[in-house]
């Protein structure tokens with residue numbers, strides 16, 4: 001039997017009020033899992049999040065692609081993106097984020113998205129240009145844009161088990177995510193990886209690499225780190241209960257297997273004594289890397 005207490009939560013004045021409808025539905029359907037993967041630019045979030053989603057059969061959402069799509073539309077419309085953004089630009093980009101639907105395209109038999117659309121227009125390649133890299137910083141710092149995209153991200157995440165990557169997933173979008181991972185790596189290592197990846201992409205297309213060299217990529221990474229961490233609304237930050245994985249000296253496979261192991265731990269039914277498994281024993285890192293303790297997701301309503 002489902003207790004009525006599961007559907008009530010304590011408001012700020014101490015009275016019990018109904019919890020949001022999505023929480024009721026989630027409780028009835030069985031818990032949906034959100035895996036929040038946050039971290040700075042080029043920390044390997046996308047690669048790791050995709051592989052984790054693939055292994056677990058979860059949906060995958062790249063929230064950065066959503067901010068990039070709005071930034072690209074702003075560029076296309078020729079909006080003034082000088083920093084700080086003029087009021088007219090701010091109003092327009094908030095409107096774009098609110099009314100222009102962002103969607104993802106899939107190849108046959110592949111559960112992970114391979115295309116990004118805004119208002120039905122395929123912007124998969126455009127949102128990865130150096131121009132979009134620069135424009136997305138002020139656009140993603142805008143509170144109106146963030147409010148609109150955060151809402152869309154919550155709607156998407158509530159539909160199914162999802163691995164969601166970004167900067168504020170564990171802190172703002174889903175602060176009650178079942179697992180929060182904060183990926184880090186030294187700026188130099190991130191620049192090396194990004195450069196290698198860019199060269200590989202060019203080669204795969206049979207083209208010579210004409211993009212930024214490693215030093216220029218490093219400078220851009222520093223610029224984006226500073227921008228993302230210092231903005232007022234939803235800055236890049238580690239949630240207090242996030243697992244920190246420093247990937248500088250780890251392979252992708254090692255990171256993925258650590259994250260998958262953490263998910264499996266949470267999927268394991270809790271013992272009859274009601275004490276969550278990871279409160280009874282300290283999870284051991286598989287490769288000698290330090291891992292911090294994860295406070296168990298706190299339930300908002302008493303469960304009896």
Ligand code: DC
Nearest residue numbers: 063064065067136137140166167168
């Ligand atoms: O993950 P990415 O590099 O594709 O993200 C592009 C930009 O969007 C990045 O500069 C930070 C911003 N972003 C954000 O502010 N919040 C998110 N949840 C995801 C990305």
